[in-house]
Amino acid sequence: MKSIFAFLTVAVFLVSCNPAPTSSKSSKGALASNAAEKVYVAPGQYDEYYAFLSGGFSGQLAVYGLPSGRLFRVIPVFSQDPQEGYGYNEETKPMLNTSHGFIPWGDSHHPDISQTNGVIDGRWVFINENNTPRIARISLKTFETEEIIEIPNSAGNHSSSFVTENSEYVVAGTRFAIPIPQRDMPISDYKGNFKASLSFIKINPESGHMNIAFQLRMPGFDYDLSHPGRGKSHGWFFFSMYNTEEAHSLLEVNASQNDKDFIAAVNWKKIEEYIKQGKGHKEQTRYAHNLWNDDTHTATSTMEKEIWVVNPVDVPGAIYLLPTPKSPHGCDVDPTGEYIIGNGKLAASMTVHSFTKMKKAIADKAFDGDAYGIPILKFEAVNYGTLEQPGLGPLHTEFDTRGNAYTSFFISSEVVKWNIKDLKVIDRHPVYYSVGHLMIPGGNSRKPFDKYLVVLNKITKDRYLPTGPEVCQSAQLFDISGDKMQLLLDFPTIGEPHYAAGIPAKMIMDKSQKIYKLEDNKHPDAVKSEADTKVIRKGNEVHVYMSMIRSHFSPDNIEGVKVGDKVFFHITNLEQDYDVPHGFAMIGANTSEMLIMPGRTSTLIWEPKEVGVWPFYCTDFCSALHQEMQGYVRVSAKGANTPIKYTLDDEVPGEEEE
Amino acid sequence: MKLKLILVALVIAVSSCGGNNKKEVKKETPKKEVVKEVKSTNPMDDKGVGPVKSVTIGELDEALVAKGHKLFKANCTACHKIKKRYIGPALKGVTKRQSPEWIMNMILNPEVMIVKNETAKELLKEYNAPMANQHLNEEQARAIYEYFRTKN
Numbered sequence: 001m002k003s004i005f006a007f008l009t010v011a012v013f014l015v016s017c018n019p020a021p022t023s024s025k026s027s028k029g030a031l032a033s034n035a036a037e038k039v040y041v042a043p044g045q046y047d048e049y050y051a052f053l054s055g056g057f058s059g060q061l062a063v064y065g066l067p068s069g070r071l072f073r074v075i076p077v078f079s080q081d082p083q084e085g086y087g088y089n090e091e092t093k094p095m096l097n098t099s100h101g102f103i104p105w106g107d108s109h110h111p112d113i114s115q116t117n118g119v120i121d122g123r124w125v126f127i128n129e130n131n132t133p134r135i136a137r138i139s140l141k142t143f144e145t146e147e148i149i150e151i152p153n154s155a156g157n158h159s160s161s162f163v164t165e166n167s168e169y170v171v172a173g174t175r176f177a178i179p180i181p182q183r184d185m186p187i188s189d190y191k192g193n194f195k196a197s198l199s200f201i202k203i204n205p206e207s208g209h210m211n212i213a214f215q216l217r218m219p220g221f222d223y224d225l226s227h228p229g230r231g232k233s234h235g236w237f238f239f240s241m242y243n244t245e246e247a248h249s250l251l252e253v254n255a256s257q258n259d260k261d262f263i264a265a266v267n268w269k270k271i272e273e274y275i276k277q278g279k280g281h282k283e284q285t286r287y288a289h290n291l292w293n294d295d296t297h298t299a300t301s302t303m304e305k306e307i308w309v310v311n312p313v314d315v316p317g318a319i320y321l322l323p324t325p326k327s328p329h330g331c332d333v334d335p336t337g338e339y340i341i342g343n344g345k346l347a348a349s350m351t352v353h354s355f356t357k358m359k360k361a362i363a364d365k366a367f368d369g370d371a372y373g374i375p376i377l378k379f380e381a382v383n384y385g386t387l388e389q390p391g392l393g394p395l396h397t398e399f400d401t402r403g404n405a406y407t408s409f410f411i412s413s414e415v416v417k418w419n420i421k422d423l424k425v426i427d428r429h430p431v432y433y434s435v436g437h438l439m440i441p442g443g444n445s446r447k448p449f450d451k452y453l454v455v456l457n458k459i460t461k462d463r464y465l466p467t468g469p470e471v472c473q474s475a476q477l478f479d480i481s482g483d484k485m486q487l488l489l490d491f492p493t494i495g496e497p498h499y500a501a502g503i504p505a506k507m508i509m510d511k512s513q514k515i516y517k518l519e520d521n522k523h524p525d526a527v528k529s530e531a532d533t534k535v536i537r538k539g540n541e542v543h544v545y546m547s548m549i550r551s552h553f554s555p556d557n558i559e560g561v562k563v564g565d566k567v568f569f570h571i572t573n574l575e576q577d578y579d580v581p582h583g584f585a586m587i588g589a590n591t592s593e594m595l596i597m598p599g600r601t602s603t604l605i606w607e608p609k610e611v612g613v614w615p616f617y618c619t620d621f622c623s624a625l626h627q628e629m630q631g632y633v634r635v636s637a638k639g640a641n642t643p644i645k646y647t648l649d650d651e652v653p654g655e656e657e658e
Numbered sequence: 659m660k661l662k663l664i665l666v667a668l669v670i671a672v673s674s675c676g677g678n679n680k681k682e683v684k685k686e687t688p689k690k691e692v693v694k695e696v697k698s699t700n701p702m703d704d705k706g707v708g709p710v711k712s713v714t715i716g717e718l719d720e721a722l723v724a725k726g727h728k729l730f731k732a733n734c735t736a737c738h739k740i741k742k743r744y745i746g747p748a749l750k751g752v753t754k755r756q757s758p759e760w761i762m763n764m765i766l767n768p769e770v771m772i773v774k775n776e777t778a779k780e781l782l783k784e785y786n787a788p789m790a791n792q793h794l795n796e797e798q799a800r801a802i803y804e805y806f807r808t809k810n
Contacts, residue, residue: 529731530735549790550787550788551787576733576791576793577790577793624788649744
C-alpha cells in the first residue's frame with residue numbers, strides 16, 4: 001500500500017503539466033530538482049531578477065530576466081542604434097561626442113549598480129567604455145543613458161566602472177599607460193616615462209551627475225580591474241595590475257616575467273583630506289561631458305578643460321602596493337570587506353589578502369621597498385592565505401552570504417566554489433566554454449542575493465545551432481542555493497558579455513517610467529496639440545513641427561520643399577498611453593528611423609536630393625490603422641517657387657478645431 | 659478507502675493544471691455590474707462601463723468649462739473636431755446624445771467600452787479607429803464634459 005502511495009505521488013508530480021511559478025516556488029521538495037521547472041516563467045508571469053549584461057563590442061547594455069534568460073531590451077549606450085534613432089537623431093547625437101569628435105561605437109565592459117549603505121539601490125547602472133575611455137550612467141527608471149563622461153589621460157578604460165558603497169564615487173582605471181600629456185616620443189622610451197591614471201568620479205547623490213574629482217597619476221603599469229572596500233574597508237579602493245615589468249612590446253611574454261605583480265590599495269578618504277589641504281595640482285586637458293535632460297528631451301555636450309591631478313608623493317600614507325602573483329586579473333572584495341582576492345591569471349592558486357593584516361602591516365611599516373615612491377607591503381604581512389591549485393587561469397570571483405567565493409577558471413573552463421576562511425574547495429562544475437566574469441545579483445556589495453549565479457562565457461562553439469563562422473556568446477545560469485551548484489540554463493547574449501549586474505525585480509519594476517507627460521515636455525520644438533503643428537522655412541532650412549497619434553501624422557501633406565533644402569522633422573508623439581510609441585521613417589534619409597515614446601519629441605534631418613513626391617510612414621505597428629499612418633512631402637526643383645503648404649485632410653491642421 | 663483518497667488527490671492534481679490561468683482571469687474581473695441592466699432604449703440611460711457610476715449635473719460652471727476647453731485642446735483635438743467628423747465623431751450635441759457617465763467612461767476607459775458597450779461597439783464599426791486612452795483622471799473628464807455642454 002505504501003509503495004502504491006509513493007508511486008502515485010510521483011505520478012502526481014509528473015502530470016503537473018503547467019507548473020505555475022507559484023507552485024514552482026512552493027513545491028521545492030525533494031522532487032523539485034527539475035532544472036526546467038526552476039527556469040520556467042509561465043506566460044504572463046514576471047522574472048524574479050533583472051540582469052544587466054554588458055554588450056561588449058556592441059557598445060550597449062542588454063537587459064535580461066532571470067531565471068528565464070529572456071532578453072527584454074538592448075539599451076543603447078556607446079553605439080548608435082538605428083532602431084531607436086539613438087546617436088542619429090539631433091537630440092541624442094551629443095551623447096556620443098568626445099574630444100576626438102563624434103564616435104559612433106564603443107566597447108562596453110563592466111556594469112555596476114549604484115549602492116546605498118553597501119547595498120545595491122536600483123537608481124542607476126554605470127558602465128565603462130574601454131576604447132575611447134568613457135563612463136556612462138543609465139537611469140533604472142527610464143532605462144535610458146542619461147550621462148556619458150570621457151576620461152582624459154587614460155587609454156583602455158578597463159578597471160572601471162565600479163561604485164563605492166554609498167555611491168560617493170564611480171572609479172575608472174586605465175589599462176594602457178601612455179605619455180601624459182600626449183606627445184611625440186619613441187615607444188621604446190616607455191619605461192619610467194609612460195604614466196597611468198586612476199580617476200575618481202564624484203556622483204551627485206540627488207541627480208547622479210558625474211564629475212571627475214581627482215585623477216591619481218600612477219606608475220606606467222597596466223591597471224586591470226578594481227573593486228571598492230566595504231564595511232570595515234570602506235574608504236579604500238583596490239586595483240589589480242600587470243606589466244609591472246613596464247614592457248612595451250610582446251607583452252604576452254615580456255609582461256609575464258615577474259613572479260608577483262601588485263594590487264594597489266588606495267585610501268580615497270585620506271586623499272580627499274589631502275586635497276582639502278590643497279595637495280595636488282590643476283592641469284589643462286580636454287574631455288567631453290555629455291548630459292541628457294529629461295525635460296527638454298535633449299542632450300548637451302560640454303568640453304571640459306581642467307582636471308585635478310594627485311601624484312602618489314603628494315599623498316604619503318594613502319597608497320600601498322600588495323604583492324600578488326601572477327599578473328592578477330580580477331580584484332574582488334568579499335561582502336564583509338575583510339578579504340581582497342587576487343585572481344592571478346597565470347597562477348595555479350588564488351591569493352587572499354586580509355584588510356586587517358594590511359592595516360597592521362602599514363602601522364608596523366612592514367615594507368619591502370617601493371615602486372616609484374609607493375611603498376610595497378611585505379607579502380607575508382598582508383596575505384591571509386592561498387587556495388592551492390583550485391583550477392587553471394582564475395579570472396574573477398563573486399560571493400554569497402555564507403562565506404563562500406565562486407571563482408571562474410578560464411583555462412580549465414569551470415566554476416569553483418570555495419570557502420574563504422577555510423581556503424577549501426567545496427564544489428566545482430564545468431562550464432561551456434572558457435568563462436570570464438561571473439555574476440551574483442549584488443555579488444559585489446555587502447548583501448549578495450545569492451540564489452543564482454550567471455556565468456559569462458567567452459567561447460560558445462558547439463552549444464547552439466551553428467550560424468556560420470560567427471556564433472553568439474553565451475551565458476549559463478546556476479542555482480547556488482544549495483551546497484552543490486546546479487546548472488539550469490544556457491542562453492545566448494549580444495556582443496561579448498564581459499560583466500553583468502543583477503537586482504531583484506521588485507526593487508525597480510514599480511518605479512519604471514511608462515510615458516513622458518506631454519505637459520512636462522520642455523523641448524523647444526515640441527507641439528502640444530495638432531493646432532500647433534506647422535511648417536516654417538528659414539533660408540534653406542525647412543522646419544516641420546509635426547505630431548503623431550493613432551494613427552496619423554499632422555500635417556501629412558507637405559509642399560514647398562526644394563532640392564538642396566535641409567528638412568528638420570521635429571516630431572512629438574501626442575499619445576499619453578503606455579506602450580504606444582510611434583516610429584518615423586523618411587525615404588532616402590541618410591540617418592535612421594526614430595522611435596518616439598509617448599509624450600516625447602525627436603528631430604530627424606532629411607536632405608532631399610531629387611524632385612518628386614516622397615512618402616514617410618510610421619514604422620511601429622501602432623493600431624489597426626497603422627498601415628494608414630503615412631504622408632507625403634512634395635520636393636520641387638532648386639529655385640522653384642512652390643510655396644510652403646502643409647495640410648491634414650486638405651485643411652491647415654487645427655483649423656475649425658472649435 | 660485509502661486508495662480512493664489517493665485517486666481523488668490525483669484527479670485534483672491533474673485538474674489543477676489550468677489553475678494558474680484561472681488565477682489570471684480572476685485578476686481581470688472587476689467588470690461586475692456590466693451592461694446587461696442597460697436594456698433601456700434611451701441612450702441617456704446608458705452609463706457605459708467604467709469608473710464613473712453617477713454624476714450630478716448642475717448649473718453651467720464657467721471655470722470648469724475653461725478648464726475643460728484647455729484639456730480638450732491638449733488631449734482630444736488630434737482626433738475630434740466639434741462640428742465635423744474627423745478621426746472620431748463630431749462632438750457637437752454629444753451631451754444630448756449620451757449620458758454624462760457614458761461620456762466620461764468613454765474618455766477614461768475606452769479599451770473596455772469598445773468591447774463591452776453596445777453604443778461604443780457601433781461607433782467603432784462606423785469610425786474604425788479605436789479611441790486612444792489619454793490617461794486623464796475623473797476630474798479632468800468631468801471638466802471636458804462641462805466644455806461639451808457649451809457645444810450644443
